[in-house]
Amino acid sequence: MIDPHHDGSERNWHAVFCKPRQDGVAESHLLNQGFEIFRPKTRVACTRNGRRRVSVESMFPRYLFVRLSQAGEDWTPIRSTRGAVGLVRLGQEAAIVPDPIIDGLRQRCNEAGVISLAGAIDYQRDDLVDIIDGPFSGYRALFQARSSQERVVVLLNLLKRERRIELPEVSIRRA
Known part of the structure; x- marks a missing residue:
C-alpha cells in the first residue's frame, strides 16, 4: 500500500500521524498553511446515556493525508503544526500513499467528505x-x-x- 521507492518528480500523497483526537485540528492548521489535505470521514453509531447517536468521525483516527512534492517543498512545518506529530516514515523516507488509494476514497465521499460504510458488508438473502x-x-x-x-x-x-x-x-x- 505504501511505496517507499519513488522518483520524486511529482506530487505524492503522504500520511500524517496526529496527536490523539487532534486530526481535525491538524487538518485546519495545515489547510491554513496552504497544504493540500484529505481527511476521509465516516458516520459512526454509538450509544451514550442510553441514547443512540450517529456522529461523523475520521475514517482513520490520528491520520490524515497531505499532498507534497518530493523536491522543492518545505515539509518541516508539518512537524510543528498544532495537532500533528509528523509524516509517517519507512526508515528515513517519508512513506508514499499511492494515488489510486486516495482516488478510490475520494470517489466514495459525498459532498461533505463523508464516506458511507453502509453496504460495505455484502449480506446475502437469508443470512x-x-x-x-x-x-x-x-x-x-x-x-x-x-x-x-x-x-x-x-x-x-x-x-x-x-x-x-x-x-x-x-x-x-x-x-
Missing part, C-alpha cells in the same frame, strides 16, 4: 444476523434485502410469526 441496537436488540433475524442506502429489511420471528422490519444497517451484524 443470519444479530440485531445489536434499537428495540429489537438481542434478537436474531434473517437478512432479506437493502431498502435504501443505509437501511435493511430483516425477517424477525416475533410472537410466533415472521415479521418484516426495516432497520438502519448499523443496527445489525453477521451472526
Whole structure:
C-alpha cells in the first residue's frame, strides 16, 4: 500500500500521524498553511446515556493525508503544526500513499467528505444476523434485502410469526 521507492518528480500523497483526537485540528492548521489535505470521514453509531447517536468521525483516527512534492517543498512545518506529530516514515523516507488509494476514497465521499460504510458488508438473502441496537436488540433475524442506502429489511420471528422490519444497517451484524 505504501511505496517507499519513488522518483520524486511529482506530487505524492503522504500520511500524517496526529496527536490523539487532534486530526481535525491538524487538518485546519495545515489547510491554513496552504497544504493540500484529505481527511476521509465516516458516520459512526454509538450509544451514550442510553441514547443512540450517529456522529461523523475520521475514517482513520490520528491520520490524515497531505499532498507534497518530493523536491522543492518545505515539509518541516508539518512537524510543528498544532495537532500533528509528523509524516509517517519507512526508515528515513517519508512513506508514499499511492494515488489510486486516495482516488478510490475520494470517489466514495459525498459532498461533505463523508464516506458511507453502509453496504460495505455484502449480506446475502437469508443470512443470519444479530440485531445489536434499537428495540429489537438481542434478537436474531434473517437478512432479506437493502431498502435504501443505509437501511435493511430483516425477517424477525416475533410472537410466533415472521415479521418484516426495516432497520438502519448499523443496527445489525453477521451472526
